[in-house]
Amino acid sequence: MTIELINTGTELLLGDTINTNAAWIGQRMAALGLNVARQTIVPDGEVIKDAIAEGARRADVLLITGGLGPTNDDVSRESASAVLGLTMHLDESVVEHLLAYFAKRNKVMSDVNKRQAMVPEGAEVLDNPFGTAPGLYIPAACGKGRGLNCAMFLLPGPPRELKPMVEAHVEPRLKQLMPDLANRFTLYQKVTGMGESDIVVHIEKDLEAMAAGGLELGYCLGRGDVDVRLSGQRDVVEAGARLVRERIGDFIVSEDRRIIEEVVVDQLKAAGQTIATAESCTGGELASRLTNVSGASAVFGHGFVTYANEAKAKHLGVDMALIQAHGAVSEEVARAMAEGCLQASGADHALACTGIAGPTGGTEEKPVGTVFVALASRKDCTEVRKLFFPGARDRFKVLTTQAALEMLRRRLAGLAIPG
Amino acid sequence: MTIELINTGTELLLGDTINTNAAWIGQRMAALGLNVARQTIVPDGEVIKDAIAEGARRADVLLITGGLGPTNDDVSRESASAVLGLTMHLDESVVEHLLAYFAKRNKVMSDVNKRQAMVPEGAEVLDNPFGTAPGLYIPAACGKGRGLNCAMFLLPGPPRELKPMVEAHVEPRLKQLMPDLANRFTLYQKVTGMGESDIVVHIEKDLEAMAAGGLELGYCLGRGDVDVRLSGQRDVVEAGARLVRERIGDFIVSEDRRIIEEVVVDQLKAAGQTIATAESCTGGELASRLTNVSGASAVFGHGFVTYANEAKAKHLGVDMALIQAHGAVSEEVARAMAEGCLQASGADHALACTGIAGPTGGTEEKPVGTVFVALASRKDCTEVRKLFFPGARDRFKVLTTQAALEMLRRRLAGLAIPG
Numbered sequence: 001m002t003i004e005l006i007n008t009g010t011e012l013l014l015g016d017t018i019n020t021n022a023a024w025i026g027q028r029m030a031a032l033g034l035n036v037a038r039q040t041i042v043p044d045g046e047v048i049k050d051a052i053a054e055g056a057r058r059a060d061v062l063l064i065t066g067g068l069g070p071t072n073d074d075v076s077r078e079s080a081s082a083v084l085g086l087t088m089h090l091d092e093s094v095v096e097h098l099l100a101y102f103a104k105r106n107k108v109m110s111d112v113n114k115r116q117a118m119v120p121e122g123a124e125v126l127d128n129p130f131g132t133a134p135g136l137y138i139p140a141a142c143g144k145g146r147g148l149n150c151a152m153f154l155l156p157g158p159p160r161e162l163k164p165m166v167e168a169h170v171e172p173r174l175k176q177l178m179p180d181l182a183n184r185f186t187l188y189q190k191v192t193g194m195g196e197s198d199i200v201v202h203i204e205k206d207l208e209a210m211a212a213g214g215l216e217l218g219y220c221l222g223r224g225d226v227d228v229r230l231s232g233q234r235d236v237v238e239a240g241a242r243l244v245r246e247r248i249g250d251f252i253v254s255e256d257r258r259i260i261e262e263v264v265v266d267q268l269k270a271a272g273q274t275i276a277t278a279e280s281c282t283g284g285e286l287a288s289r290l291t292n293v294s295g296a297s298a299v300f301g302h303g304f305v306t307y308a309n310e311a312k313a314k315h316l317g318v319d320m321a322l323i324q325a326h327g328a329v330s331e332e333v334a335r336a337m338a339e340g341c342l343q344a345s346g347a348d349h350a351l352a353c354t355g356i357a358g359p360t361g362g363t364e365e366k367p368v369g370t371v372f373v374a375l376a377s378r379k380d381c382t383e384v385r386k387l388f389f390p391g392a393r394d395r396f397k398v399l400t401t402q403a404a405l406e407m408l409r410r411r412l413a414g415l416a417i418p419g
Numbered sequence: 420m421t422i423e424l425i426n427t428g429t430e431l432l433l434g435d436t437i438n439t440n441a442a443w444i445g446q447r448m449a450a451l452g453l454n455v456a457r458q459t460i461v462p463d464g465e466v467i468k469d470a471i472a473e474g475a476r477r478a479d480v481l482l483i484t485g486g487l488g489p490t491n492d493d494v495s496r497e498s499a500s501a502v503l504g505l506t507m508h509l510d511e512s513v514v515e516h517l518l519a520y521f522a523k524r525n526k527v528m529s530d531v532n533k534r535q536a537m538v539p540e541g542a543e544v545l546d547n548p549f550g551t552a553p554g555l556y557i558p559a560a561c562g563k564g565r566g567l568n569c570a571m572f573l574l575p576g577p578p579r580e581l582k583p584m585v586e587a588h589v590e591p592r593l594k595q596l597m598p599d600l601a602n603r604f605t606l607y608q609k610v611t612g613m614g615e616s617d618i619v620v621h622i623e624k625d626l627e628a629m630a631a632g633g634l635e636l637g638y639c640l641g642r643g644d645v646d647v648r649l650s651g652q653r654d655v656v657e658a659g660a661r662l663v664r665e666r667i668g669d670f671i672v673s674e675d676r677r678i679i680e681e682v683v684v685d686q687l688k689a690a691g692q693t694i695a696t697a698e699s700c701t702g703g704e705l706a707s708r709l710t711n712v713s714g715a716s717a718v719f720g721h722g723f724v725t726y727a728n729e730a731k732a733k734h735l736g737v738d739m740a741l742i743q744a745h746g747a748v749s750e751e752v753a754r755a756m757a758e759g760c761l762q763a764s765g766a767d768h769a770l771a772c773t774g775i776a777g778p779t780g781g782t783e784e785k786p787v788g789t790v791f792v793a794l795a796s797r798k799d800c801t802e803v804r805k806l807f808f809p810g811a812r813d814r815f816k817v818l819t820t821q822a823a824l825e826m827l828r829r830r831l832a833g834l835a836i837p838g
Contacts, residue, residue, distance in 0.1 A: 012441075012445070013455045013456070013457075013458065014455075014637060015447075015448075015449065016445075016446075016637055016638055016639050017442070017640070018437065018441075018442040018640075019437075019442065022438060023431070023434035023435075023436070024434060025434065026431070026432050026434025027434035027435075028434075030434065035429075035433065036432040037432070037461075037466070038470075039432060039460035040457065040458070040459050040460075041441070041459075042456075042457055043454075043456070047457070197490075197529055197531060197532065200529075200531065201529060201531075204491075218430070218492075220430040220435040221436075221577065229433075229435075277703075279703075279706075282710075283706055283710025283711070283715070283719075283722070284696075284698075284703030284704065284705070284706030284722055284724065285707040286703070287698075287703030287707075288702050288703035288707045290702070291701075291703060291726060291776075292702070292812065292813060294776075294777075294778055295779070296726070300726055301725075301726050301730050302724065302725065302730040302733075303702070304722070304734075305696070305706040305710070305721065305722025305723070307716055307719055307720050307721070307722070308716070308720030310720065311720050311721040315723075315734065315763075345730070357710075358713070359713055360714070390524070391549055391579070394711060397707070
């Protein structure tokens with residue numbers, strides 16, 4: 001079954017509003033086993049009709065958001081009716097809903113709102129408890145007169161109105177339309193420490209051979225990780241997932257979409273252990289990622305952002321002579337920061353980062369992007385990795401904190417930390 | 420001139436990635452005086468060709484993002500060439516770029532990457548210093564053989580690669596295509612501490628009266644701020660900007676697109692002063708925002724993430740009895756954190772945050788979203804604001820750190836801090 005999404009709204013094309021509805025709907029459909037085949041975003045006004053006409057020729061279902069307001073440029077109702085050749089009538093139940101909506105807010109309904117009560121013949125009205133615009137479901141059969149066979153859902157644009165309507169009215173109807181959705185399954189294997197092209201080299205050839213058996217393969221780049229996405233019948237997906245595990249299993253962070261900070265917090269909780277952080281070049285980003293996880297307070301209590309050398313000495317007890325001998329960006333200082341952080345915090349593990357985020361501060365010996373990440377643990381020896389992430393400053397922070405979290409993940413999972 | 424945008428990427432349709440590129444490009448085009456007439460989002464693979472063929476019949480310029488990677492489902496190059504009837508050749512300069520890119524990272528280029536060096540005849544290669552995929556500009560004349568007259572830009576999908584390429588290569592070429600854009604001027608006034616609807620109340624009526632004189636007004640919602648966008652002839656824009664300054668000048672962070680952390684770092688540099696941070700609920704995000712600014716080390720040396728009460732006591736000297744008497748989330752503890760941070764760091768100013776980020780931990784007296792932000796300064800009295808940001812955890816962190824930075828911005832600018 002082919003689904004297409006049409007978002008209407010000039011504000012989306014101007015970039016004044018980020019189109020979060022599209023991503024949300026995509027996720028909801030993927031969870032149902034349905035892929036959105038195309039999204040089309042058009043401005044308010046006449047062009048909506050073109051987009052609906054084109055989509056109706058390609059798709060089995062059109063989800064159309066926006067254009068249900070009371071003003072003249074809100075023409076989704078009229079456009080869908082015109083494409084399908086349907087007349088519209090004033091629906092008294094919608095008029096009542098509108099009157100009640102305004103009365104509850106001590107407002108008088110304007111005459112322009114009556115447009116929102118116009119319903120194409122054969123359509124079902126979808127309640128909107130959170131706004132004035134009701135949704136509409138136009139079954140595929142309504143388009144027969146025009147040789148079309150495409151069901152349409154007309155939905156409000158504001159997310160607080162759209163989301164409850166999709167959950168309450170759209171998804172149950174889609175399940176009725178596609179009883180065999182139950183057999184489709186999608187698995188995401190989140191991989192870190194390996195780029196997309198390295199992953200491809202390890203797995204693609206053999207997974208592509210499984211495509212004949214119905215396995216669909218995709219890659220989704222995250223912030224410092226890559227999701228390998230496997231879709232199809234459950235047994236086919238599971239066979240694909242086993243192959244990925246055999247090849248690059250140590251690099252798999254999760255198979256349930258948790259990102260690495262969530263995995264690490266869960267690992268620490270399970271082990272009853274704590275982590276502390278000592279950051280120079282990442283400037284607090286590592287602590288911030290850990291504390292993005294709800295419940296992080298169970299495993300994280302102390303973080304230090306020792307941007308200045310004096311701060312490394314004062315709060316972490318790093319010997320100033322060591323900094324002078326090796327430079328603040330060095331294996332020795334990273335080690336001393338992690339071990340000092342362990343002492344200052346009383347935590348079970350401590351991660352430290354020191355590097356050159358750039359764009360300035362690089363030298364020939366230590367160019368911009370050079371970074372040392374150290375992991376000290378109460379019951380294990382300290383390990384230090386030297387890494388190199390040239391490029392933009394924000395990217396440097398993401399990749400450095402990702403590498404730090406990956407060292408901890410591996411230690412907590414009993415996996416080797418790469419040299 | 421009609422511009423359409425095609426974003427390719429299965430991850431966009433699955434909702435794995437929010438399509439921020441579309442909004443960003445929309446904003447850039449609006450600033451140039453160009454409106455994006457339609458966005459089409461299609462999955463990786465063959466359907467890209469259909470979308471390009473359709474767009475090329477409607478538009479004067481197609482901006483196509485994504486599908487330039489090394490894998491088999493990255494087919495934007497091939498699709499555009501097929502639509503326009505162009506052959507492709509291996510471009511040695513791109514091969515050299517790829518080899519250098521991998522060599523710099525001590526990696527060996529895989530053979531699959533050679534696909535990224537294929538260039539359609541007549542196309543110009545657009546440098547990509549931030550990734551492997553070069554961009555391509557295919558002038559409109561290349562499509563004559565197929566009866567098409569549509570210029571195409573093929574651009575990488577990752578924002579860190581896309582944005583510099585649009586600024587350096589796409590916009591100058593669009594200006595050449597549209598010489599009458601030269602007189603158009605756009606100014607962004609970045610406003611914080613005031614929501615969009617409050618801004619509208621203060622300025623919209625009078626600015627709309629200036630629309631007859633050619634002033635265009637728009638709002639772009641940022642992370643914790645709003646850009647008021649004024650476009651038109653320079654004198655008209657300047658008159659509009661003066662009006663905004665008169666009405667809400669104290670809330671204007673910048674008129675050159677700098678975000679508040681950049682403004683604050685610049686203010687501190689100019690004053691020869693330093694800032695330190697003491698964070699509970701924001702968990703390092705405040706320090707991270709400050710250190711996102713290149714050159715922040717001149718004004719920021721020490722940050723503390725005192726998530727645990729014991730950490731507040733040990734590193735900031737907050738009296739445990741104070742925490743027990745008032746709770747960790749209290750005006751008193753925020754004040755003590757900021758003042759303790761000032762002592763521990765030796766900085767000129769210290770910001771402290773303590774609150775309930777949620778989703779758990781709220782009480783009737785202090786519901787989720789409650790937060791206290793304190794600013795202590797060596798030469799000024801400590802101020803504490805009580806704020807309330809219910810909602811998602813990441814949003815809470817953004818708004819709390821924004822409010823903290825705004826307190827510092829106002830103090831450094833000699834403006835009153837709201838109660």
